[in-house]
Structure formats: C-alpha cells, structure tokens
Amino acid sequence: MSPVASSSLKVGHLDDVQELRKYRPTAVPERYVREGAERPTVSALGEAPASMQIPVIDLWKLAHGGPYRARKELEKLSVACEDWGFFQVVNHGIDSVLLERMQRVSEEFFMLPLEEKEKYPMAPGTLQGYGHAFVFSEDQKLDWCNMLALGVEPPFIRNPKLWPTNPPKFRETLEAYSANVRKLSQALLRFIAMSLGLKPQKFNKMFGTAVQAVRMNYYPPCPRPDLVLGLSSHSDGSALTVLQQSMGPVGLQIVKGKTWVPIHPIRNALVINIGDTIEVLTNGRYKSVEHRAVTNKDRDRLSIVTFYAPSYEIELGPLPEFVDKNHPRMYRRYNHGEYSRHYINNKLDGKRSLEFAKIQNKS
Numbered sequence: 262m263s264p265v266a267s268s269s270l271k272v273g274h275l276d277d278v279q280e281l282r283k284y285r286p287t288a289v290p291e292r293y294v295r296e297g298a299e300r301p302t303v304s305a306l307g308e309a310p311a312s313m314q315i316p317v318i319d320l321w322k323l324a325h326g327g328p329y330r331a332r333k334e335l336e337k338l339s340v341a342c343e344d345w346g347f348f349q350v351v352n353h354g355i356d357s358v359l360l361e362r363m364q365r366v367s368e369e370f371f372m373l374p375l376e377e378k379e380k381y382p383m384a385p386g387t388l389q390g391y392g393h394a395f396v397f398s399e400d401q402k403l404d405w406c407n408m409l410a411l412g413v414e415p416p417f418i419r420n421p422k423l424w425p426t427n428p429p430k431f432r433e434t435l436e437a438y439s440a441n442v443r444k445l446s447q448a449l450l451r452f453i454a455m456s457l458g459l460k461p462q463k464f465n466k467m468f469g470t471a472v473q474a475v476r477m478n479y480y481p482p483c484p485r486p487d488l489v490l491g492l493s494s495h496s497d498g499s500a501l502t503v504l505q506q507s508m509g510p511v512g513l514q515i516v517k518g519k520t521w522v523p524i525h526p527i528r529n530a531l532v533i534n535i536g537d538t539i540e541v542l543t544n545g546r547y548k549s550v551e552h553r554a555v556t557n558k559d560r561d562r563l564s565i566v567t568f569y570a571p572s573y574e575i576e577l578g579p580l581p582e583f584v585d586k587n588h589p590r591m592y593r594r595y596n597h598g599e600y601s602r603h604y605i606n607n608k609l610d611g612k613r614s615l616e617f618a619k620i621q622n623k624s
C-alpha cells in the first residue's frame with residue numbers, strides 16, 4: 262500500500278503528549294483543544310446506567326454450550342451486532358497470562374525514553390511505527406494519545422524495522438498474542454455469519470488471507486479531559502476489531518442513539534466491534550458504530566487494538582441475502598485494497614470514510 266508522499270503533508274510540529282505531561286501543565290496546548298461540539302460532555306465522562314451497557318457474549322456457550330444455550334447466546338450475539346455494533350466477549354479462550362504479558366510489554370514500551378521510542382518512527386502519511394496517525398494538516402486538532410501501530414499478517418505488510426527490540430520480550434509476545442487473536446477473530450466471524458443465517462465459514466472463506474494489524478494506544482493523564490479527545494471519533498475500516506483495554510479509567514465511548522456510552526472494562530474480557538467491511542457485506546444490517554476515546558485527569562490508560570480485515574485483493578459489496586425491495590442496496594462494489602488506501606489517507610472523522618462506498622439514494 263503506497264503511503265501519502267510526506268512532502269504533501271503539512272503537519273507542523275507534533276508534540277509527544279507523554280513528554281508534555283512531564284511538565285505537569287495545567288492547560289493544554291491549543292492544538293489539542295476541540296471545538297465545543299466535539300468536547301466530551303461531563304455526563305459522557307461518568308457512569309452509564311445498566312441499560313446502557315454493551316452486551317457480554319460468552320464464547321464458550323456459543324461453541325460448547327449445547328444446543329439450547331448456544332442458540333440463546335447466538336440470539337444475544339445477533340442483538341449485540343444489530344443494536345450496538347459492539348460487545349464484550351468472555352471465556353474467549355485466550356489465556357489471561359498472555360493478555361497480561363501483552364499489556365506489560367506494551368506499557369514497558371511506552372515507558373521507554375522518547376529517544377528509544379523514536380527509533381521506530383511513524384513517517385507522516387503512514388500508519389506503522391510510533392507517533393501520531395491520521396494527521397494531515399497543520400490546523401488539524403490532535404489526539405491526546407501516543408500510538409505504536411504495526412502490520413502483522415500477512416508477512417508482506419510487516420515492516421520489521423518498526424517492531425521494537427526493546428522491551429526484549431515485545432516481539433515474541435506480540436507474535437503469540439496475534440496468533441491467538443487471529444484464531445479468535447475467525448471463530449467470531451463464524452458465529453457472526455451463523456447469527457445472520459449464513460454458512461459459518463462464509464466470511465472466513467471470502468476474506469482470503471486476512472490482513473491483521475495491531476495498534477497500541479497510550480493515553481497519558483490530561484489536565485483538561487473536558488477539552489480534548491484521546492482518539493477522534495471514527496468507525497473502524499476493518500471487518501472486526503478486537504480491543505483489549507486496561508482495568509484503568511473508562512476511556513472508550515460509543516455512539517448509541519444520540520448519546521456517548523462509556524464501555525466499562527471487564528477483567529480479561531475483550532471488546533469486539535463490527536467494522537466497515539461487515540456493514541457493507543450485510544448492507545447495513547450490522548453497523549460499524551462510531552466510537553472515540555476520552556482521557557482522564559489523573560490516570561493513564563492503554564488499549565491494544567487488533568484490526569482484522571479482508572485481503573487487499575478482495576472485491577466487496579452487499580451480499581445478495583441482504584438486498585431486497587425493503588432493503589435497497591446501500592453500498593457499491595469496491596476493492597478492499599482501495600478502501601484501505603482511502604481509509605489511511607483521510608483523518609478519522611466519524612463514519613466519513615464509508616462515504617467511499619455509499620450509494621447516494623435520491624429520496
């Protein structure tokens with residue numbers, strides 16, 4: 262995938278928020294201060310009522326729970342995907358020790374001195390390495406976040422120079438973690454297909470050798486969480502996203518109706534969300550829901566996010582099963598490699614990326 266030529270970018274000087282924080286500022290630099298409508302409201306930073314919590318799906322019940330429990334759980338999965346676009350998965354089969362190890366090496370990486378982290382720079386207009394992703398102009402507001410993003414599978418998307426050698430266990434831990442998350446993603450896609458009445462292997466077969474990338478987002482404490490965003494609102498360009506969040510403060514928020522609902526961390530659970538690919542394939546029945554991250558005044562937060570997407574050669578469009586008189590085709594056919602290029606060359610902005618595929622219905 263060709264990155265944007267860096268000469269075409271005017272991103273100005275990008276501060277490292279972790280370094281900024283060392284001076285214990287009481288204000289935030291102008292470049293991070295959001296316009297009124299984008300600022301997290303006080304209520305959105307607090308607790309959500311129980312009715313506003315995303316569903317929790319038990320993968321063991323789906324796979325081994327026996328016909329009755331498995332069917333009930335599949336119905337729950339279908340509601341989760343259709344009404345929320347997000348759910349948490351428990352009993353997912355990934356060893357909690359591996360989750361902890363992945364969290365530890367990620368934290369250790371972010372705690373390294375800046376000079377060490379800068380050995381793996383994210384070049385402007387690319388998406389791999391340490392730095393600020395999705396920044397394209399000098400007047401663009403910045404996220405209160407440091408990122409390390411890496412392509413994982415298939416091997417040709419890897420840039421081994423950007424895989425940290427420090428902490429020493431980083432690489433082998435990421436390999437083991439990613440192999441486990443890949444299997445989980447494939448299992449989830451089987452159940453998601455079943456929940457739609459499709460053959461279990463429909464998506465896995467269609468996707469070819471799926472693309473898998475990981476992004477570690479580190480959000481240092483921020484003196485004014487009411488003014489900034491940890492991560493701009495967006496939907497994920499993947500088919501499915503698997504997110505591991507630390508047991509720290511609530512940071513992830515998703516859109517439900519007209520409100521931002523916070524996603525409370527559950528120990529050893531993983532947060533799963535439907536990405537743009539599944540929205541297109543199901544002609545909008547399962548939607549990729551807009552989400553963002555907010556910051557906290559006193560505590561830092563880490564999320565480890567795996568994007569699981571079709572191979573770049575794959576042509577996509579709504580499956581015939583989801584198009585009829587009552588459900589007119591909402592998306593055109595396109596090549597997923599082209600969509601990836603489009604996605605990474607535009608700033609995160611709600612569901613704007615998906616406009617790429619939308620058919621403008623005249624009514």
Ligand SMILES: COC(=O)C(/C=C/C1=C(C)CCCC1(C)C)=C/O[C@H]1C=C(C)C(=O)O1
Pocket residue numbers: 388389394410411412413418472473474475476495497498499500568569570571600601602604605
């Ligand atoms: C917010 O979404 C992303 O940051 C993201 C990034 C993915 C990628 C990398 C971190 C490095 C390798 C390339 C790749 C674009 C996969 C989302 O991934 C989605 C977006 C598209 C499009 C996709 O295929 O996966």
Ligand SMILES: O=C(O)CCC(=O)C(=O)O
Pocket residue numbers: 476478492497504506512513552553554563564566
């Ligand atoms: O940190 C989070 O919880 C959100 C991360 C996210 O949405 C992403 O990386 O795409």
Ligand SMILES: [Fe+2]
Pocket residue numbers: 495496497502552
């Ligand atoms: Fe996301």
